[in-house]
Amino acid sequence: MDEPSIHALLKCKLCSKPFVEPVSTQNGERFCRSCISQILRRDQSHDNGTTNITNEYQSSTKQNLIPVTEKLVLEMLDSLLVRCGKCGKTNLLRGQFDEHKNNECPKVTALCQAADIKCPWVGIRENLEEHLNECKFEPLRPALEEIFNEHNELKNRIKTLETQINELRNKKNLEMDANF
Known part of the structure; x- marks a missing residue:
């Protein structure tokens, strides 16, 4: 991902990365859900003295965070090009990354297709075919x-x-x- 070319409106003020599960506070500020939740959790656990960030968002709670649903924002986030951290493949559309991870990435952890009949094999997807040729469960x-x-x-x-x-x-x- 070419971080410098990503517009600031698509980045979280807390982590400076493109939004993941973007939410809005009551005052319209946008953050990643996990980033603002972490700040709010930390604020709740420390009764005395809050940071400038938490003072600014004191009125926010996890319950009143509003998921960002504007189609334009979500489509722009989905169109960002990303790199798979497991296999290194680049130029993947962020909106299609889960499909890559779930169906294509050779380096993700996979179960044998006979897991439903108790085959205990767990390995990386690129080794699955080799395992299937030797699997003792599938013929049974x-x-x-x-x-x-x-x-x-x-x-x-x-x-x-x-x-x-x-x-x-x-x-x-x-x-x-x-x-x-």
Whole structure:
């Protein structure tokens, strides 16, 4: 990201970086949610003596921070070019960074596609294909899914039976109370 070329109106006064989750205070000042929240939290925990920044925003609380929703501001932030800190890829649109991280970045932590059937493998995405070629769980998927389904059916049946038992106990207790 070419920080000097980013307009000051898109930067937080506290961290001097482009807004992340921008919010407005009651007086219209804009900050990153985490930056102003941190200042407000610090102000609340120190009863005596506040900084100039916290004095200026004393009337603000986490509850009255207003998310910035102006489409122009959000689109300008989303159009900033960023670099992935994991893989080093540059010129990514900030608004599409999550897609890069979730679907493309070879350096992010990934789970095996058989994690749902208890494969414990966790590694970086670029090693996932190699793991899948050796994964002991994926070939067992049909059998394991059948076992898991039967297990869930049995748990549901137990829950139903426990409910019926409790209802019968309650009914018996009511009958016994009525006889006394």
